[in-house]
Amino acid sequence: MPKTAIRKILVISPSWVGDCMLMQPMLMRLRQRHPGCRIDVFAPPWTEKLLRQMPEVHDVIINPFPHGALQLTARYLLGIQLRVACYNQAIVLPNSWKSALVPFLARIPLRTGFVGESRYLLLNDARKLDKQKLPLMVERFAQLAEDVQGEIPRPLANPKLAISETQRAATLHKLGLTLDQPVAVFCPGAEYGPAKRWPAAYYADIAQRLWQRGYAVWLIGSAKDKPVADEIDRLAEGQCINLCGSTDLGDALALLASAQLVISNDSGLMHLAAALDRPMLALFGSSSPQFTPPQSAQAQVVKLDIECSPCFKRECPLGHFNCMTRLTPDLVWERLQRTLGENRPPLTTGHTK
Numbered sequence: 001m002p003k004t005a006i007r008k009i010l011v012i013s014p015s016w017v018g019d020c021m022l023m024q025p026m027l028m029r030l031r032q033r034h035p036g037c038r039i040d041v042f043a044p045p046w047t048e049k050l051l052r053q054m055p056e057v058h059d060v061i062i063n064p065f066p067h068g069a070l071q072l073t074a075r076y077l078l079g080i081q082l083r084v085a086c087y088n089q090a091i092v093l094p095n096s097w098k099s100a101l102v103p104f105l106a107r108i109p110l111r112t113g114f115v116g117e118s119r120y121l122l123l124n125d126a127r128k129l130d131k132q133k134l135p136l137m138v139e140r141f142a143q144l145a146e147d148v149q150g151e152i153p154r155p156l157a158n159p160k161l162a163i164s165e166t167q168r169a170a171t172l173h174k175l176g177l178t179l180d181q182p183v184a185v186f187c188p189g190a191e192y193g194p195a196k197r198w199p200a201a202y203y204a205d206i207a208q209r210l211w212q213r214g215y216a217v218w219l220i221g222s223a224k225d226k227p228v229a230d231e232i233d234r235l236a237e238g239q240c241i242n243l244c245g246s247t248d249l250g251d252a253l254a255l256l257a258s259a260q261l262v263i264s265n266d267s268g269l270m271h272l273a274a275a276l277d278r279p280m281l282a283l284f285g286s287s288s289p290q291f292t293p294p295q296s297a298q299a300q301v302v303k304l305d306i307e308c309s310p311c312f313k314r315e316c317p318l319g320h321f322n323c324m325t326r327l328t329p330d331l332v333w334e335r336l337q338r339t340l341g342e343n344r345p346p347l348t349t350g351h352t353k
Helices: 017-022 024-033 045-051 072-083 098-105 137-143 165-175 200-212 223-235 249-257 268-275 329-340
Strands: 008-012 038-043 059-062 089-092 110-114 125-127 183-187 216-219 240-242 261-265 280-284 299-303
Touching: 008 024, 008 098, 017 024, 017 045, 017 137, 017 268, 024 038, 024 137, 038 045, 045 059, 045 249, 072 098, 089 098, 098 110, 165 249, 183 200, 183 268, 200 216, 200 223, 200 261, 200 329, 216 223, 223 240, 249 268, 261 268, 261 329, 268 280, 268 299, 280 329, 299 329
Parallel strands: 008 038, 008 089, 038 059, 089 110, 110 125, 183 216, 183 261, 216 240, 261 280, 280 299
Antiparallel strands: none
16 A cells, blocks of 8 residues: 555554553654644543543543453454544554453454564564564564564654643642642552562652652552552651552643652653653563563663563562562662752751642
8 A cells, every 4th residue: 555545553452551652653653654644542431531631642542352252253253333434544552462352353354463463464564573673672663663564763753741830830730739849659559569669668768868859759549559659658767658549540641741850760750751752761570671661762771680670571480579679768869869960959957848
């Protein structure tokens, strides 16, 4: 199909927030290759507010199917419904065969994706992934914006988000927050599992050091992260503001945009902070910055070089969790000094929560 024929594209999005953010350079590249094209994204509801912040996205079509659910009749009916949109191309990012069903049933003429889960009949532009040539997830996604023999442009553009002052002020007002002090935002959760999480006591240690230097410390994440955030605040003697479970993804973006510093596990929020170009320490344990690093010159990856890491497990298979427990607060604080630089706020003796 000639390039000029690509006017409407449907992208089947990943389910993870971080992966969704890493998809954006592919969307940028599609707009470069097909000026004026309309890009709609088929995505789970929890990523909708993020996608609507991306200028490349025209519309978001909510994926109603829970993870693992086939619901073949519902997929068939959705495919019929989407036929009237007359998409020229579908790009399927997840590797499951279920994710390729809706574009096939919608009769989208060009259906692009990597080979996976026996879906040759569903994709007519099935690519073989060269993992050595494309080690990063962001590169793999971007490759699908090119023709079969095409090469991704290098350097690849970083994901980029911009939060308006109005949006930021509205979120701060809703949550009763001010910017009277410089703000450090901690992202202590990791949806994938505990092997990605720096210990609560370590976060609390850094929170106390930052508080002594005049920072307000905000803890953000989902309701699932609230117990660990409660523990951090308790160990930090109430010196944090725990917002876990009190915000949606739009609020989280506004809070991250307000931060002078972010400390995060390898998580979706880490990728959002990178896209907002916030100064950040990204803490890696069981996962690899060689696959999903934060895409920002403002981010520093902090990771120990030990032989069992990365293992990519949800929980430490050896039971010792050395990749995180040996990454002590002193080591992180040493790296943090470089991020704080010369413009540290003065020491304070008071704190208002």
